[in-house]
Amino acid sequence: MQDTMRPILVIGGGPGGLEAARTVAALGHPVVLVERRQRLGGTPDAERYAKLTHHFRDAEEAIGELVASVTENPLVEILTRSEVTGCEGEPGHFRVTLTTPSGAQERVFGAIIVATGFQHFDPGRETQLYNYYSFPDVVTLSDMEAMLKAHQVVRPSNGQPPERVAFIQCVGSRDRQIGNEFCSKVCCGIASKQAIEIKQQLPDARVFIFYIDMRMYGYWENELYWPAQEQYKVNYVKGIVSEILPKGDRLLIRGEDTTMGRPMEVTVDLVVLSVGMEPSSGTRQMAKLLGLAQNKYGYIEAGGPTGLDPVATSRPGIFVVGAAARPADLDDTFATAGLAAARAIATVRQAAVVR
DSSP states (O other): GGGOOOOOOOOSSSHHHHHHHHHHHHTTTTTEESSSSSSHHHHHHHHOOOOETTTTHHHHHHHHHHHHHHHHHHEEEEESSSEEEEEETTTTTTEEEEEEEEEEEEEEEEEEEEEEOOOOOOOOGGGSOOOOTTTTEOOOOOHHHHHHHTOOOTTTTTTTSSSEEEEEEEEEEBBBGGGGSOSSSHHHHHHHHHHHHHHHOTTTOOOEEESSOOOOOOOIIIIHHHHHTTTOOOOOEEEEEEEEETTTEEEEEEEEETTTTTEEEESEEEEEEEEOOEOOOHHHHHHHHTTBBOTTTTTOBBBBTTTTTTTTTTTEEEEGGGGTOOOOHHHHHHHHHHHHHHHHHHHHHHHHHHH
């Protein structure tokens, strides 16, 4: 094989990895996609997302199209239930050990793209008293996605549809006490999307969103925030929730209404914790194995020497995509995946010229 056509390795089979592999192949270059799960699709597949923010596309259908775009492309080799377990070398010639179901093998790649994504914050670590592991009617955004997908929005405690639902924002984000000072970026939009979907499935339910301040990026303001209020009558309450307590067979939310400047108590049937993002275990593992610098939150440090390349890592020839580098929505993920694909191909060609 010519050095200019040495394959590119993509680590991670979620949206970022799929888009990177698809773009590399679309540019006529061979690519190997490694995924440790048995299935492609990443978090939207593993967590059974119902619809994608912000276009309300059916998640299974949209991710299925993305998966098909790589599985049907002869330039893409896919290795599932496989992991990267070793890496040496330099741009243009990385010797990578892949551990697959059939055993370990060493392959040579021209460049590497890391797309190992994020994991949802574990609300059991939250400093507030949300009782996720104690009260069955306290769920997370991920739990709610599965309910919406199944058209079974019910109280887990009794299987009945809730009359009053509350979202609590910034669980695991913007919290100095747990070390996550950053905004996870997507939670306000996802909560608003889910609030709309709940009202579509349960028109008589009352839905509240308790927030510190709403952070709607780009077009989400008009596409999610205002329709939720004006069309679906979702109640946004600016306040800080301090604890959730049982009250009969319901839940009592206690906190402070910061607009009114007074204590607040609201009784609901179901609470949804808007848990933020953290780097996935795979991201932390790959950063260590590949020798990539991480920031203080555990994300792979991106920016490169100039600070202006959002997909460059501390190691030349290795690039990072989407939520492996920072909290990211799908638009961010796809944009960086395309850029990383272009950078990776350029790396292979430049290395061949130098050699």
